[in-house]
Amino acid sequence: xxxxxxxxxxxxxxxxxxxxxxxxxxxxxxxxxxxxxxxxxxxxxxxxxxxxxxxxxxxxxxxxxxxxxxxxxxxxxxxxxxxxxxxxxxxxxxxxxxxxxxxxxxxxxxxxxxxxxxxxxxxxxxxxxxxxxxxxxxxxxxxxxxxxxxxxxxxxxxxxxxxxxxxxxxxxxxxxxxxxxxxxxxxxxxxxxxxxxxxxxxxxxxxxxxxxxxxxxxxxxxxxxxxxxxxxxxxxxxxxxxxxxxxxxxxxxxxxxxxxxxxxxxxxxxxxxxxxxxxxxxxxxxxxxxxxxxxxxxxxxxxxxxxxxxxxxxxxxxxxxxxxxxxxxxxxxxxxxxxxxxxxxxxxxxxxxxxxxxxxxxxxxxxxxxxxxxxxxxxxxxxxxxxxxxxxxxxxxxxxxxxxxxxxxxxxxxxxxxxxxxxxxxxxxxxxxxxxxxxxxxxxxxxxxxxxxxxxxxxxxxxxxxxxxxxxxx
Amino acid sequence: xxxxxxxxxxxxxxxxxxxxxxxxxxxxxxxxxxxxxxxxxxxxxxxxxxxxxxxxxxxxxxxxxxxxxxxxxxxxxxxxxxxxxxxxxxxxxxxxxxxxxxxxxxxxxxxxxxxxxxxxxxxxxxxxxxxxxxxxxxxxxxxxxxxxxxxxxxxxxxxxxxxxxxxxxxxxxxxxxxxxxxxxxxxxxxxxxxxxxxxxxxxxxxxxxxxxxxxxxxxxxxxxxxxxxxxxxxxxxxxxxxxxxxxxxxxxxxxxxxxxxxxxxxxxxxxxxxxxxxxxxxxxxxxxxxxxxxxxxxxxxxxxxxxxxxxxxxxxxxxxxxxxxxxxxxxxxxxxxxxxxxxxxxxxxxxxxxxxxxxxxxxxxxxxxxxxxxxx
Ligand SMILES: Cc1cc2nc3c(=O)[nH]c(=O)nc-3n(C[C@H](O)[C@H](O)[C@H](O)COP(=O)(O)OP(=O)(O)OC[C@H]3O[C@@H](n4cnc5c(N)ncnc54)[C@H](O)[C@@H]3O)c2cc1C
Numbered sequence: 018x019x020x021x022x023x024x025x026x027x028x029x030x031x032x033x034x035x036x037x038x039x040x041x042x043x044x045x046x047x048x049x050x051x052x053x054x055x056x057x058x059x060x061x062x063x064x065x066x067x068x069x070x071x072x073x074x075x076x077x078x079x080x081x082x083x084x085x086x087x088x089x090x091x092x093x094x095x096x097x098x099x100x101x102x103x104x105x106x107x108x109x110x111x112x113x114x115x116x117x118x119x120x121x122x123x124x125x126x127x128x129x130x131x132x133x134x135x136x137x138x139x140x141x142x143x144x145x146x147x148x149x150x151x152x153x154x155x156x157x158x159x160x161x162x163x164x165x166x167x168x169x170x171x172x173x174x175x176x177x178x179x180x181x182x183x184x185x186x187x188x189x190x191x192x193x194x195x196x197x198x199x200x201x202x203x204x205x206x207x208x209x210x211x212x213x214x215x216x217x218x219x220x221x222x223x224x225x226x227x228x229x230x231x232x233x234x235x236x237x238x239x240x241x242x243x244x245x246x247x248x249x250x251x252x253x254x255x256x257x258x259x260x261x262x263x264x265x266x267x268x269x270x271x272x273x274x275x276x277x278x279x280x281x282x283x284x285x286x287x288x289x290x291x292x293x294x295x296x297x298x299x300x301x302x303x304x305x306x307x308x309x310x311x312x313x314x315x316x317x318x319x320x321x322x323x324x325x326x327x328x329x330x331x332x333x334x335x336x337x338x339x340x341x342x343x344x345x346x347x348x349x350x351x352x353x354x355x356x357x358x359x360x361x362x363x364x365x366x367x368x369x370x371x372x373x374x375x376x377x378x379x380x381x382x383x384x385x386x387x388x389x390x391x392x393x394x395x396x397x398x399x400x401x402x403x404x405x406x407x408x409x410x411x412x413x414x415x416x417x418x419x420x421x422x423x424x425x426x427x428x429x430x431x432x433x434x435x436x437x438x439x440x441x442x443x444x445x446x447x448x449x450x451x452x453x454x455x456x457x458x459x460x461x462x463x464x465x466x467x468x469x470x471x472x473x474x475x476x477x478x479x480x481x482x483x484x485x486x487x488x489x490x491x
Numbered sequence: 492x493x494x495x496x497x498x499x500x501x502x503x504x505x506x507x508x509x510x511x512x513x514x515x516x517x518x519x520x521x522x523x524x525x526x527x528x529x530x531x532x533x534x535x536x537x538x539x540x541x542x543x544x545x546x547x548x549x550x551x552x553x554x555x556x557x558x559x560x561x562x563x564x565x566x567x568x569x570x571x572x573x574x575x576x577x578x579x580x581x582x583x584x585x586x587x588x589x590x591x592x593x594x595x596x597x598x599x600x601x602x603x604x605x606x607x608x609x610x611x612x613x614x615x616x617x618x619x620x621x622x623x624x625x626x627x628x629x630x631x632x633x634x635x636x637x638x639x640x641x642x643x644x645x646x647x648x649x650x651x652x653x654x655x656x657x658x659x660x661x662x663x664x665x666x667x668x669x670x671x672x673x674x675x676x677x678x679x680x681x682x683x684x685x686x687x688x689x690x691x692x693x694x695x696x697x698x699x700x701x702x703x704x705x706x707x708x709x710x711x712x713x714x715x716x717x718x719x720x721x722x723x724x725x726x727x728x729x730x731x732x733x734x735x736x737x738x739x740x741x742x743x744x745x746x747x748x749x750x751x752x753x754x755x756x757x758x759x760x761x762x763x764x765x766x767x768x769x770x771x772x773x774x775x776x777x778x779x780x781x782x783x784x785x786x787x788x789x790x791x792x793x794x795x796x797x798x799x800x801x802x803x804x805x806x807x808x809x810x811x812x813x814x815x816x817x818x819x820x821x822x823x824x825x826x827x828x829x830x831x832x833x834x835x836x837x838x839x840x841x842x843x844x845x846x847x848x849x850x851x852x853x854x855x856x857x858x859x860x861x862x863x864x865x866x867x
Contacts, residue, residue, distance in 0.1 A: 431643065481773045
């Protein structure tokens with residue numbers, strides 16, 4: 018008797034997860050697709066709740082046709098996949114012997130799901146650098162500001178200032194202005210010189226570069242102040258935001274009145290599930306982050322664990338779609354289900370060539386919008402760093418200098434930094450810069466915050482639904 | 492070239508037992524080197540539940556627990572920080588009549604060992620602790636007990652010991668120990684070689700590995716208690732809480748997080764790795780909700796676990812080696828070593844320097860398993 022294999026599982030129904038599911042369905046499989054959200058799309062193409070009827074063009078701009086294509090692809094999979102929306106994967110352990118086990122929760126029902134192959138397409142969130150005033154009501158990440166607009170159809174304020182760096186800074190500011198919201202200013206920490214130097218690398222994706230320039234000129238032509246090479250000083254206000262203070266490259270101080278701030282410094286991959294699945298991590302200088310190791314196809318060294326999309330280094334939505342397809346082909350091959358070999362080989366080569374271009378483009382972006390690590394490393398002692406636990410930058414430095422923490426997990430043990438609700442997903446990158454600075458070592462020697470289940474807060478009322486689990490897999 | 496040092500006393504293991512030993516030895520000016528595989532307090536001593544309780548301990552352990560409690564009360568003076576120790580009391584709950592009988596019997600017996608407990612019936616308990624769920628029928632309260640932050644305690648002992656002159660070597664794994672005619676020779680993975688007149692084996696869940704090098708085989712088993720912590724909630728639970736049967740223990744820190752444990756995780760002690768188990772956690776949620784129903788609606792933000800050495804009779808080994816003069820064992824604290832740790836250091840110091848310790852250690856002999864081999 019041939020043991021029946023468990024269906025492959027895909028965590029995340031964004032661009033990577035959707036294309037991975039499509040590829041597996043074409044190969045005759047019926048994958049389980051799990052996402053926290055009620056429908057597919059992921060962060061970038063988040064779909065509005067049913068009953069909202071804004072046109073795609075208004076929601077996704079230039080990306081409207083890509084979004085429509087992705088939604089179409091997903092909707093066509095209905096019936097061919099086991100879709101589990103509104104479901105959080107909160108724990109996973111690899112199947113060192115036999116099947117691995119994943120734990121899910123949907124409202125208050127917990128489920129154990131055995132698996133033998135899983136693709137993490139868990140995406141990324143904004144990389145944040147705290148500054149004084151960043152916990153005032155009215156301060157959002159760029160991604161959060163975008164979700165408010167795309168999902169809920171509302172702006173985060175009447176006059177929003179955008180601060181940080183990276184392509185998303187311009188895109189979200191443009192989307193706000195386009196939707197009729199007032200953009201107080203776009204404040205980019207990256208100087209113009211960086212952008213000019215980056216141009217050769219950016220040519221790897223001329224279309225995206227052109228779009229970025231278009232947003233910039235469009236904003237400027239509408240009278241939106243766009244400032245480059247700035248140094249953010251503080252978000253001002255008592256009960257809410259009243260202004261953002263910043264310094265120009267010549268040392269002049271400014272305060273731009275606003276009632277909301279959206280900020281972000283590029284993206285940070287969501288890697289906790291890979292960590293719990295015991296995938297080894299390696300330092301990635303380009304993303305300035307510890308990332309799960311994987312081959313070009315997205316296979317990790319842990320059998321049955323695959324990665325695709327921004328969850329394995331943020332390259333953007335288009336690359337994520339390709340990576341989703343690529344990793345699904347690898348999974349099929351490992352499953353012994355890719356026998357029509359030749360066509361796959363051609364397809365894989367084509368995808369690899371295109372992914373290579375995205376990687377070149379990503380390097381160009383890093384030159385154009387360098388991560389201002391010094392802003393994190395130089396945070397004033399009294400600035401709040403970890404908002405969940407209320408820990409300042411100075412307390413983390415003290416954990417290193419007075420209590421002898423030699424890496425970030427020890428600094429966490431002593432100071433509670435990164436120990437709260439978000440487990441350091443918000444403050445972790447900046448905390449690592451501070452630890453590295455206090456130790457006087459390169460950032461990669463500051464260590465990596467270890468993930469613990471549950472990857473996101475889990476309701477205590479959650480009850481393990483044994484009956485459901487055994488019925489499905491019994 | 493490999494480094495060599497000669498000292499009077501070498502300590503293997505930088506948990507609370509080891510760091511407290513180093514501190515107490517330095518208080519008496521004895522040269523001491525402590526060797527720790529990772530960082531001091533990175534194993535059980537740094538990741539435990541943080542319960543500082545005497546109530547419920549096996550009676551013969553109470554003299555050490557009493558002595559340790561006195562040290563907990565002087566923590567700030569001893570190590571320069573109170574380590575968030577708070578004498579909040581420990582409340583042990585009964586969920587049925589049989590459990591209440593257990594509490595009554597224990598309270599009677601413990602009084603003979605100097606531990607005063609207050610028994611509370613259903614109404615008295617509710618008057619004082621209005622959050623208690625319907626399932627709770629009574630309890631036993633020990634005013635003297637409390638809780639502390641385990642992440643701070645052992646490093647604070649290590650810092651103070653170092654300030655007093657202890658040579659503490661972290662990231663130094665002991666690979667071999669042997670005794671020659673002129674004392675002990677310890678080899679480490681880092682190339683460091685230590686010679687000492689006396690060796691203290693406080694290697695926690697790995698204590699049996701060191702003992703085995705001297706022909707002493709003990710049935711120590713690595714166990715991983717499963718721990719959970721909630722997001723911060725309004726402060727309602729002052730005492731450290733336990734239940735008869737020990738399948739739930741729970742405390743709240745003033746910041747608001749509720750910390751509780753119950754059930755077990757899994758570990759690979761050889762690789763020094765442990766993982767909490769979601770199944771154990773989910774089961775402990777239910778038990779926690781039974782005794783404190785107001786937790787419904789709370790969210791869990793993290794699980795964790797650690798590796799603790801358990802003995803079949805749940806009593807530590809605290810004894811001189813039966814085979815090797817100059818070797819002292821103190822390990823296998825079976826889930827109690829955080830509370831006991833400060834006193835263990837004081838007792839081991841007396842064993843090393845004075846002959847007989849001032850606290851009775853007779854019940855913790857290493858030979859007790861040789862005559863009566865464990866069932867497991
Ligand atoms: C999750 C959990 C909850 C607990 N809750 C409580 C509680 O509430 N109250 C309580 O009183 N107790 C509790 N305990 C038990 C308590 O934590 C332990 O009994 C106590 O910390 C043991 O201290 P130790 O110094 O013996 O061991 P450890 O802290 O484990 O220290 C032993 C050290 O030896 C080192 N070592 C081992 N082998 C070598 C080698 N070859 N070379 C160099 N170094 C070596 C290890 O790295 C380790 O740091 C709990 C334990 C756990 C795991």
